[in-house]
Amino acid sequence: MIAASAPVKEQKNYLNAENGLKSWLLTQDHKRIAILYLLSVTVFFIVGGLFAALIRLELTTPAGDMLDSNTYNKVFTAHGVVMIFFFLIPSIPAILGNFLLPLMIGAKDLAFPRINLLSWYVYMLGGTLGVIVLATGGVDTGWTFYTPLSTTYSNGYVVLTAMAAFVAGFSSILTGLNFIVTVHRMRAPGLTWFRLPLFVWAHYATSVIMILGTPVIAVTLFMLMLERGLHIGFFDPAYGGDPVLFQHLFWFYSHPAVYIMILPSMGVISEVMSTFCTKKPFGYTFIAFSSVAIAVFGFLVWGHHLFVSSQSAYAGMVFSILTYIVAIPSAIKVFNWAATMYKGQVRLTAPMLYAIGFIGLFTVGGLTGLFLAAMGLDVHVTDTYFVVAHFHYVMVGGAIMGYMAGIHYWWPKITGRMYNQLWAKVSCCLVFIGFNLTFFPQFVLGYMGMPRRYHVYPAEFQVLNVLSSGGAAILGLGYLIPAVYFLWSLKYGAPAGDNPWGATTLEWQTSSPPPTTNFEVTPVVTTEVYDYTNAEVPHIV
Amino acid sequence: MQEHSEHHIVPKRVYALVFATLIVLTWVTAWVATVDLGAFNIYVALSIATFKASIVVLFFMHVKYGTRLTKFIVCSGILWLMFLLFVTMGDIWTRSWMGVPGR
Numbered sequence: 001m002i003a004a005s006a007p008v009k010e011q012k013n014y015l016n017a018e019n020g021l022k023s024w025l026l027t028q029d030h031k032r033i034a035i036l037y038l039l040s041v042t043v044f045f046i047v048g049g050l051f052a053a054l055i056r057l058e059l060t061t062p063a064g065d066m067l068d069s070n071t072y073n074k075v076f077t078a079h080g081v082v083m084i085f086f087f088l089i090p091s092i093p094a095i096l097g098n099f100l101l102p103l104m105i106g107a108k109d110l111a112f113p114r115i116n117l118l119s120w121y122v123y124m125l126g127g128t129l130g131v132i133v134l135a136t137g138g139v140d141t142g143w144t145f146y147t148p149l150s151t152t153y154s155n156g157y158v159v160l161t162a163m164a165a166f167v168a169g170f171s172s173i174l175t176g177l178n179f180i181v182t183v184h185r186m187r188a189p190g191l192t193w194f195r196l197p198l199f200v201w202a203h204y205a206t207s208v209i210m211i212l213g214t215p216v217i218a219v220t221l222f223m224l225m226l227e228r229g230l231h232i233g234f235f236d237p238a239y240g241g242d243p244v245l246f247q248h249l250f251w252f253y254s255h256p257a258v259y260i261m262i263l264p265s266m267g268v269i270s271e272v273m274s275t276f277c278t279k280k281p282f283g284y285t286f287i288a289f290s291s292v293a294i295a296v297f298g299f300l301v302w303g304h305h306l307f308v309s310s311q312s313a314y315a316g317m318v319f320s321i322l323t324y325i326v327a328i329p330s331a332i333k334v335f336n337w338a339a340t341m342y343k344g345q346v347r348l349t350a351p352m353l354y355a356i357g358f359i360g361l362f363t364v365g366g367l368t369g370l371f372l373a374a375m376g377l378d379v380h381v382t383d384t385y386f387v388v389a390h391f392h393y394v395m396v397g398g399a400i401m402g403y404m405a406g407i408h409y410w411w412p413k414i415t416g417r418m419y420n421q422l423w424a425k426v427s428c429c430l431v432f433i434g435f436n437l438t439f440f441p442q443f444v445l446g447y448m449g450m451p452r453r454y455h456v457y458p459a460e461f462q463v464l465n466v467l468s469s470g471g472a473a474i475l476g477l478g479y480l481i482p483a484v485y486f487l488w489s490l491k492y493g494a495p496a497g498d499n500p501w502g503a504t505t506l507e508w509q510t511s512s513p514p515p516t517t518n519f520e521v522t523p524v525v526t527t528e529v530y531d532y533t534n535a536e537v538p539h540i541v
Numbered sequence: 542m543q544e545h546s547e548h549h550i551v552p553k554r555v556y557a558l559v560f561a562t563l564i565v566l567t568w569v570t571a572w573v574a575t576v577d578l579g580a581f582n583i584y585v586a587l588s589i590a591t592f593k594a595s596i597v598v599l600f601f602m603h604v605k606y607g608t609r610l611t612k613f614i615v616c617s618g619i620l621w622l623m624f625l626l627f628v629t630m631g632d633i634w635t636r637s638w639m640g641v642p643g644r
């Protein structure tokens with residue numbers, strides 16, 4: 001090698017600071033732990049996606065010709081359990097939140113780095129239990145584990161599945177605890193609460209839900225295990241229990257759990273909107289407080305899942321009204337994002353396309369939620385494909401669109417490389433089209449009366465089901481292409497530079513990828529948040 | 542940050558006293574279970590249990606000596622438990638008001 005043309009020595013960063021498997025498995029660096037989560041969460045996303053593919057394949061014909069009824073029950077249960085407990089709940093907080101929270105507040109790490117690593121191991125333990133269930137024959141209760149099916153009649157591995165979700169829950173409690181303490185105690189000098197990026201506010205609100213709600217699902221699943229295993233009566237009337245009590249306890253967590261999925265996404269959208277409209281988000285304080293309002297009021301609406309149970313009609317009325325009220329803070333956010341775009345200097349990059357897609361799809365998901373909050377209409381569409389379409393618009397159209405927007409937005413920071421914008425935009429369009437083709441027909445199917453969780457259906461529903469399955473194939477392709485160009489970018493992508501988008505938040509002021517300690521010098525914040533007066537706005541193709 | 546972070550030293554005597562109280566109340570719980578107080582059975586048992594839990598949280602878990610933020614977090618946990626219990630009971634208390642149609 002000729003000394004004169006020796007390459008410039010590569011800068012030390014969190015990726016190349018140490019090498020070897022051990023340096024990753026024992027790391028306490030929040031950025032490396034985020035990468036561990038990225039890899040494992042992606043594996044679960046693929047597994048959950050394969051189960052979705054089986055469901056859509058089976059539903060292309062009205063007869064139950066591919067899977068028998070019992071297997072079909074196990075397949076949709078596996079899809080739900082994997083996607084909810086092992087993909088959606090940890091996705092944005094444990095990957096992007098973990099990576100970005102310390103960077104955004106100018107800290108060296110989270111408050112408890114060891115607890116952070118522990119949370120990943122706990123998550124992996126829960127995941128392993130889940131995989132054992134899948135490998136040994138599965139479970140057929142649906143992800144909701146309703147009693148008395150789960151406690152008395154199901155033949156599957158209910159206790160082990162409940163244990164998997166129980167264990168994974170502790171990982172989410174640990175993450176929430178870590179985030180709350182970090183935001184309170186580790187903000188850089190000058191970084192007041194109202195200078196925090198909206199992503200941090202969203203994660204703070206999410207963490208509150210995680211630590212106040214998750215223990216309830218843990219206790220509920222524990223009670224379920226006790227009743228199934230030891231016949232201690234909580235839910236079985238024969239032992240003096242009440243089966244609807246299970247639904248109360250389950251949804252006390254599981255409705256707010258939807259906000260654990262969607263609030264971090266909303267945080268991503270606020271960041272992306274601000275950067276690519278080159279403007280402080282319209283109504284910053286309203287967006288910040290609406291996150292907190294969602295976290296609090298989201299806990300008081302769970303009874304809307306019980307309208308067709310023996311729940312009292314009076315309780316139902318209160319839950320119905322409260323559900324309408326909790327839509328207000330979400331609407332505030334949507335209107336504020338739209339107002340941010342108004343007269344903004346909008347740049348239609350790939351993350352921005354995903355963010356705009358989020359607004360459209362989340363709005364449909366949210367508004368159909370109001371249909372379901374109406375007690376009379378809910379009787380008609382309960383347990384139909386209308387509900388399935390509604391929550392997929394919220395969780396896939398909302399939460400996953402936000403996750404994709406976030407990954408595309410922060411990829412240059414995480415890896416130091418740019419990906420191909422054109423391919424990213426193409427795949428975003430595929431996702432948007434495929435998604436709507438998959439789930440819009442399901443609204444119609446549900447309204448026409450097709451129940452969820454059945455694989456045999458009347459022949460007149462076939463056209464809409466085939467449309468839905470075709471859409472799912474396009475959607476799957478839309479998720480596959482990013483895997484290719486992201487991997488490609490790791491080797492061939494152009495170096496990103498510190499701040500490729502011209503963003504103003506702190507994480508863009510350090511190098512890409514950041515050094516292990518995040519900042520060479522602890523930043524001191526002297527300007528207001530999202531101050532674009534001196535920002536350079538690069539042109540991105 | 543304004544909160545002081547040095548640890549408050551709790552005298553051993555306080556721990557011993559709390560421990561003794563917990564033991565005594567455990568005996569009381571067991572004894573009271575043998576006495577039939579009618580409708581009050583449940584209230585007495587729950588009161589003793591709540592009192593025991595409170596002194597554990599306040600002294601063993603140091604919440605009494607914690608910052609206002611710590612106390613706020615503990616109180617919000619209790620408030621959320623109240624949400625869960627009272628709103629769920631709101632269903633159970635009012636279920637029979639409307640009656641069953643056709644019966």
Ligand SMILES: [Cu+2]
Pocket residue numbers: 254255301302304305
């Ligand atoms: Cu709900």
